[in-house]
Amino acid sequence: MINKGLIFIPTYNERENVGRLIDQLDELNFGFDYLFIDDNSPDKTGEFLDQLAIEKPYLFVIHRLKKLGIGSAHIDGIEWAYKHNYQILITMDSDFSHSPTLILELIKNSEIADVVVGSRFAKKNSLSEWNFLRKFLTHLGHLLTKLFFKMPFDATGALRLYRVDKIHSDCFNIGKSKGYSFFFESLYILYKNNYNIIEIAIDLPARTYGQSKMKFKDAVYSLYLLFKMVLQNLFFPSSFLVYQKNLEIQNSVDLIDEQGWDDYWAKQHSINNWLYDHIASLFRQIFIKPYLNSFIHKYLPKGSLLLHAGCGSGQVDFDITNNYAVIAMDFSMNALNLYRNNHIRIENLIQNDIRNMDLENESIDGIYSLGVMEHFEKADILLILEEFRRVLKNNGKAIIFWPPAFGLSVYFLKIWHFMMNKILSKNIKLHPPEVSLLRSKKQIIELSRESGFSLIEYRFGPRDLFTQVVIVLNKVDVK
Ligand SMILES: Nc1nc2c(ncn2[C@@H]2O[C@H](COP(=O)(O)OP(=O)(O)O)[C@@H](O)[C@H]2O)c(=O)[nH]1
Ligand SMILES: [Mg+2]
Incomplete structure (x- = not known):
């Protein structure tokens, strides 16, 4: 009243x-x-x-x-x-x-x-x-x-x-x-x-x-x-966001940051990377964000519980957090702090290694992950997929954006590094090494078989200017 x-x-x-x-x-x-x-x-x-x-x-x-x-x-x-x-x-x-x-x-x-x-x-x-x-x-x-x-x-x-x-x-x-x-x-x-x-x-x-x-x-x-x-x-x-300053991040004190992710996220606004950050951010807003939205809406009903694995600062999933319940997970506390500033609705923020997540078995409807897999060796990728399988409900989907070695952004980054490091003599490393750029569809078919998923979509196309392969995995109960 x-x-x-x-x-x-x-x-x-x-x-x-x-x-x-x-x-x-x-x-x-x-x-x-x-x-x-x-x-x-x-x-x-x-x-x-x-x-x-x-x-x-x-x-x-x-x-x-x-x-x-x-x-x-x-x-x-x-x-x-x-x-x-x-x-x-x-x-x-x-x-x-x-x-x-x-x-x-x-x-x-x-x-x-x-x-x-x-x-x-x-x-x-x-x-x-x-x-x-x-x-x-x-x-x-x-x-x-x-x-x-x-x-x-x-x-x-x-x-x-x-x-x-x-x-x-x-x-x-x-x-x-x-x-x-x-x-x-x-x-x-x-x-x-x-x-x-x-x-x-x-x-x-x-x-x-x-x-x-x-x-x-x-x-x-x-x-x-x-x-x-x-x-x-x-x-x-x-x-323009009035963010959830009070939402607490569930942290894990015993994580060892081998790849230097916390440093990477702390340096986000350093002056050397300023131009790159802005070009990348614009690209994500214009191309990646609607592309991601289209996959999420295609495979997952609104309102379901999703995990954003390796969420980073979350520049691309603002619409998703407004329409789904999203648990954002990352290795780095700095990333999670940025993520919180970029969103107005978040189900939960968890600092975790995605190879070992504090989530219940079969509790999640869908997982999405962008720009994560390429930073891990194959053995770790299998561990990640195993964890995805464990926490997903039966028929749950994992939507993975994975830059391929033949993708345009890889060439763009090579040129950028060359210009900065060789021509301008600056020692710039834009992010931790990409050790597992995707090589072929065959590799993904094998990987999904090894990890007990079925591959339901594999897409490489013009909508994101040929920068990402999008893979959609379905968890099927093989018992
Ligand atoms: N306090 C105050 N009121 C203003 C000011 N400018 C306009 N108003 C009031 O705001 C309302 C709308 O203004 P109006 O001139 O009718 O704007 P219009 O309807 O868009 O042409 C009226 O009640 C005005 O008296 C201002 O600078 N200060
Ligand atoms: Mg008037």
Whole structure:
């Protein structure tokens, strides 16, 4: 049951509107508190609100010294809602472009959603009173946020409901916007963090009194921020995540790191490897991630329990952790720390040698592993597959990405090493040695037979630019 709600409204020169708006809100009798943040409006909206507040103990007014922007007002309003432990927060404009009667519908939907947004695109002609330029900007904003963020919502409107009792408050601290771009930036962060967002259809009449505070420079900044966010998402996808700082890593103290993996993960951001890291990361985002997704979805039903064996920093399985219960396992604590920062849902984080895992027999539905096998000798690969077989349920799948000696990335790496070490005379080693690059399909058929798996798919193709062989093994009970 919701018993503590706040309606937040920013104001700048809205004296003609606020009195009537408050009357209408009072009439609807939601029993919510109201918070106004006024930026020292020259028309004395702030003083007028103070007068009303004398008789209305549920009306709060914050005065800021000067016009600091609509986004910054929303951020302050949201922070105030968290500080005063409201369960839900509704935000709207003061100019009657958001009808107070819509609030009821926002509240109705808050039972099933974390965020409810008013959408001007769900109905035809919802912007009929607006001028051409404004309609154009609104539609352009919608088109771009849909196209670049794959976010199907009206992301630039201010009529929203937030379940502050369910949303991590850091979601509102990592954005950069002070102005109108706050709306799409904040919604994208919520979307990326997997909060459940739903829309209600609204009409948006033009404001009653006064004029819009939106300036041309707001549109230009929004466009700039949008492209910046697209790039940021490609190169640093985790920067929008509010991660599970508190999730504990189950560690094994007696591991011996023969191959130097902890050092490898500690050095991730060293300056020498900077360019390589970014090219590799971009490649993983664009090619490997959707490729991996396609295999996982093909062979494993959503929601099943998966093991990511040798998870590293987990740059490619963000979508998977959101749709499956994933146990991430790695040798290196540094890798597991990075993994935790890159994901918002993780079933468990375990430091283990994948040749000897602390997991129950037949407890896992599927395993995936990328760029791991090539670092082990054949005897160890057999030990790994034996462990996979032990922990997988009958009919469980192991999906393995294994770079072959004839793959393009191997040539690329050779050239890179040559350039760095011979031409630039830098002594660079990008990762521990690859002792077992895959050689042939025959090798895999033999390996799966020796380890008691049946090979159900072997793929080498253009979708990842011929860099990985993907092997899908099925555990069949041979008893
Ligand atoms: N506190 C504060 N409120 C603002 C600021 N800019 C706009 N607003 C308020 O935000 C709401 C929406 O602004 P408006 O000018 O109607 O934007 P539009 O509807 O997008 O044209 C109104 O209630 C404004 O008074 C600002 O810099 N500070
Ligand atoms: Mg308006």
